[in-house]
Amino acid sequence: MxxxxxxxxxxxxxxxxxxxxxxxxxxxxxxxxxxxxxxxxxxxxxxxxxxxxxxxxxxxxxxxxxxxxxxxxATLMQRVDLLRTGDRMADSGNSDLTHLIHTFNAMLDRLEAERSASSAHALAAQEGERQRIARELHDEIGQSLTVVLLGLKRAVDRAPDDLRPELHAAQETVRASLDEVRQVARRLRPGVLEDLGLHSAMSSLSSDFSQVSGISVTREVDADLPALGADAELVLYRIAQESLTNVARHAHATRVELSLTADPGAVTLRIRDNGRGCVRQDGAGIRGMRERALLIHARLTIDSPPGGGTEVRLVIPNTVERSR
Structure with a gap:
């Protein structure tokens, strides 16, 4: 050169x-x-x-x-987005501009690698903080509420009849608060994913979502999914969790379809609702989903198909490293 x-x-x-x-x-x-x-x-x-x-x-x-x-x-510079990888300029054979094109493509490679590394560190720190908060909720606040609940039970047993209704009401309030704390802890740290695996985690996530939001979930999860690494399983779970959260907050839907299927070349997560189909492409939640997908070299697409609703599709190629 x-x-x-x-x-x-x-x-x-x-x-x-x-x-x-x-x-x-x-x-x-x-x-x-x-x-x-x-x-x-x-x-x-x-x-x-x-x-x-x-x-x-x-x-x-x-x-x-x-x-x-x-x-x-110049057109590529205007549309480039580090969250959508692989957009490169082909060499036109113009020898005088080949160096410029190669330099620009190398710059994009370097920026995407640095963005992926920084996102990995940030998301790892986020998961660590979530686990710490979940532990504190379960071990400290949960136990404190349990002690209060037991104290109220003893107080009810010894209280006169005219005070028992009020103590029963306080008892139910504390019990409801304890259930909410446990639900928040489960959302922060998916213990079922670590203990029982991806299939059970998806089932539990769908059931909890239906119970809290009142939205019906039709679930289809292949029983013979290939063995994915811990990182890929966590990304699948978090993207499904964020997608269902977006449905509950923004979609005004009455039905959600969740499927996790294995194809010859990939594992595909698909979540589709029948809501109003409003997709906020620049929202923090969606950007977080894209960053998580990049960590495992997966392809994430979010669109509103004809007929309304929103579809989230995550495709994980079989070339993703599987490690435990």
């Missing part, structure tokens, strides 16, 4: 193109019968005008062809 910089290469290309055009124009004038008098005659003006027009047209055509990759490069 030449040691010239892209600016130097572009300068010399323009210089050579203009030189060739002017040399060709000079050669045509030299071998043609056209002559120019001094002063210029009116009959010679059209000849000069046509010659100048041809030179300018040839120069414009050559320059446009030579600089066309720059337009494609």
């Amino acid at each position: 030449s040691d010239r910089t892209p600016a130097q290469a572009l300068f010399w290309r323009l210089f050579v193109i203009n030189g060739l055009v002017f040399a060709a124009g000079t050669l045509v004038l030299a071998v043609s019968p056209a002559t120019v008098s001094s002063p210029i005659l009116l009959t010679e003006v059209p000849v000069l005008t046509v010659g100048l027009a041809l030179i300018l047209a040839a120069n414009a055509l050559l320059l446009r062809t030579s600089l066309a990759p720059l337009d494609a490069l």
Whole structure:
């Protein structure tokens, strides 16, 4: 590869193109019968005008062809998104701009790798914080509420009849608060995923969602899913959890379809609702889902198909590393 910089290469290309055009124009004038008098005659003006027009047209055509990759490069710069990987510019064979194209593609590779690494650290820290909070909710607040519940039970047993209804009401309030704390702890730390596996975790997630939101969930999970790594299973669970949360908050749906199927080349998670189909592509939740998908080199698509509703599809290729 030449040691010239892209600016130097572009300068010399323009210089050579203009030189060739002017040399060709000079050669045509030299071998043609056209002559120019001094002063210029009116009959010679059209000849000069046509010659100048041809030179300018040839120069414009050559320059446009030579600089066309720059337009494609500018278009790619405008649409590039590090959360949607693989968008690269193909080498057009223009030797002077090949270095610029390769440098830009290498920059995108480096930025995507750095973004993936930083996202992995951030999400790992987030999962660690979730586990810590879930432990504290379960071990500290949960146990404290349990002690309060037992104390209320003893108080009810010894209380006079006229106070028992109020103590029973307080008892039910504490019991409901304890259930809510346990539900929050389960959402923060999917213990069922670690203890019973992905199939049971998806079933539990769907059941909890239906119970809390009142939205019916039709579930289809293949019984013979291939063995996925712990990271891939956690990404699947979190994306399903975030998708169902979005349905409950924004979709105004009455029915959700959740499927997790194994194809010959991939494992596919699909969640579709029958709501109003409003998709916030720039929402923090969706961006988090895209970042999680990138961690395991999966492809995430979110759209509103005809007939309303929203469909979330996560495709995990079988090339994803499976490790425990």
